[in-house]
Amino acid sequence: MAAEEVKLLKTWSSRFGLRVVWALKLKGIQYDAIDEDLSNKSALLLQYNPVYKKVPVLVHNGKPISESLVILEYIDETWKQNPILPEDPLEKARERFWAKFNDEKLLPSIWGAFTKEGKEREEAIAAAVENLKFVEEELKGKKFFGGEKIGLADLAFGWLAYLICVFDEVTGFKIVDERYPLLLAWMQEFSQLPIAKDNCPPHDKLVIKYQALYEKLHPAK
């Protein structure tokens, strides 16, 4: 059998790329990481993801797959050890639902709270509060979104575990506060997992990056 060739195009800080790293590490899959400079996209990236020209892109034996949740499902279907999705169709649907909720609702609302100003920021915060309530509710009686072990939804929400504290530090505003004890506990549990501990971008480097972005978006008056 020919040797497997797995490449991952990402950036050092991409939260969508990182969830793919976690999945690959969880399954013990060897891969080549290619860190892109998004201000100067490589020919390889443009060739592998012509529709969006974005990271992450997984390339398996020369075949590219884009969109992080699509990549995660592909990884789970191709490499069966340490499954990310359960067997039961209803449980699978639930994992997919919450992964999608993160990407379409929670993350954009928190990102909006970080990037916007004035009324738009107020609206983003209100949406984030509403979204966080749902997430908190979902964690009732569970250690992880996936139950005893992490699953697709945990990987999707995983960015909270290392990036929220960066946003807190940069903005001086705590969005995931004591109203969400289960979520705070989950963030702790997730960040202690070997895949997370060993594979998160350095905190200080993230603070510098997001501090610079924040100052650019909210110039001091």
Place this chain on the structure above:
Amino acid sequence: MEKSDLKVKVLGTWSSPFVMRARIALNMKSVNYEFLQERLWEGKSERLLKSNPVHKKVPVLIHGDKLICESLIIVEYIDEVWPSAPSILHSDPNERAIARFWAAYLDDKWFPSMRSIGFARGEDEKKAAIAEFEKGLVLLEKAFGNCRKGKPFFGGDQIGYLDIAFGCFLGWLRVTETTSGIKLLSEAKTPALINWAHRFCSDAAVKDVMPDTEKLAEFAKMIASKRRGEAPPKS
């Protein structure tokens, strides 16, 4: 009781392309279901708010006492609970990934760009919206060429996940053609998709749930005037 014997209901509307996805999938599997129609233009019912408290949207698949939301998630659920032929998703992970990629593209980019045509104010905005939308159609024409491998559908010999994800929008596409006065699917730019669209709409699992274009256009007019009447003035 066997999972597949539990009572099945779909909460939805006849006009929603997303609801259509769930119904087509059930039809493909020959699963009998009760269609519970919501009258969304009159407000969201208690039943809907209870069934989908997070998004408060249709479709919701009710399977016994289980509630499944989000149309593409419902389609995959149906394929997994009723695994008998025909399969909705391909068995090969790479084929599945390609189908899921394009389905996400349709929901995230393409359908919103179609809606932008309807919401465009003035000729310039309309022209820009149509140009953007047509770019997407060209991508989809190419994707169809790659996916079909000479067969009639994205899914091969029979309709599959991506056919369902895309084909459900054909009713609204035709309405947009009527109201904008522009042929969006054309022999010149999308010859393969035009033929695919005919085949899709004629499929046994599709034809009874694809809304009549005229009825849909009337409905669109009603919604638009309601929206204009109810929208508060911009301050």
